[in-house]
Amino acid sequence: MGDATSALEQKWAQEEEGKTPLQKAYENVGKKKTDGKKLNPEKITPALLEQLPEPTGWRILILPYRGKGRTDGGIYLTEKTMERQQISTVLGYVLKTGNLAYSDEDKFPTGPWCKSGDWVLFGRYAGSRFEIEGGEVKILNDDEIIAKISNPEAILHNY
Numbered sequence: 001m002g003d004a005t006s007a008l009e010q011k012w013a014q015e016e017e018g019k020t021p022l023q024k025a026y027e028n029v030g031k032k033k034t035d036g037k038k039l040n041p042e043k044i045t046p047a048l049l050e051q052l053p054e055p056t057g058w059r060i061l062i063l064p065y066r067g068k069g070r071t072d073g074g075i076y077l078t079e080k081t082m083e084r085q086q087i088s089t090v091l092g093y094v095l096k097t098g099n100l101a102y103s104d105e106d107k108f109p110t111g112p113w114c115k116s117g118d119w120v121l122f123g124r125y126a127g128s129r130f131e132i133e134g135g136e137v138k139i140l141n142d143d144e145i146i147a148k149i150s151n152p153e154a155i156l157h158n159y
Contacts, residue, residue, distance in 0.1 A: 020133045021048040026066070039066065039093060039152075041117060052132065055098040055139055060114070062092035062122070062138045064129075065152050083136075091152055092138060094118045101142040113145045121147040121155070 016024070025043040055061045066089075069077050094116050102112035114120050127140035149155065 021045060021051065022063075022132065022135045039063065041093060044095070049095060052095060052137065053139075055096055055101070057098045057100045058103070058142045059098045059139050060094060060101055060142055060145070061096040062120070062127070062140055063095050064136060064138055065089045065091040065093070065119075066135075090121055090124050090146075091149070091155055092120060092122065093152075094120055095137070097142070107143065113142070114148050119149050119152045120145050121149060 025041075025045075025048065026039055052061060066082060069082060071077065094114050096116055097112075097114075102108045122138075122140055122144050123146065126144040127138040129136055129138045
């Protein structure tokens with residue numbers, strides 16, 4: 001039994017080593033590997049942020065929310081379905097802001113609407129999306145943020 005356990009642990013360690021830094025920022029929701037994953041902002045390292053594009057001007061770099069890999073009824077979602085959900089989401093995590101974001105005092109008299117590390121809502125067709133190794137990110141203009149929220153799980157994600 002001990003050999004089988006160590007072989008399994010070695011396999012898991014190899015799988016973990018093969019993940020991109022962005023994939024490592026996601027953690028399992030439940031105890032089983034198939035329970036799905038959610039973004040753990042604490043696992044977004046400075047090294048990962050350095051690899052991501054730097055938004056210019058008034059733009060904001062967003063990591064779209066990726067929901068759990070399982071429905072409330074217990075049905076497991078395919079990776080393709082998860083990708084479609086991530087593309088169509090209106091919720092994301094602010095990774096970086098450009099140097100001019102929220103600097104227009106006439107447009108933003110109360111100050112910035114969000115900062116790095118915030119969860120935000122944005123319009124469904126807002127911004128530009130592009131693939132990076134391990135996932136997808138969006139670049140939005142600073143005025144395309146609709147709201148700031150504290151808990152991404154509090155928003156219903158019906159697709």
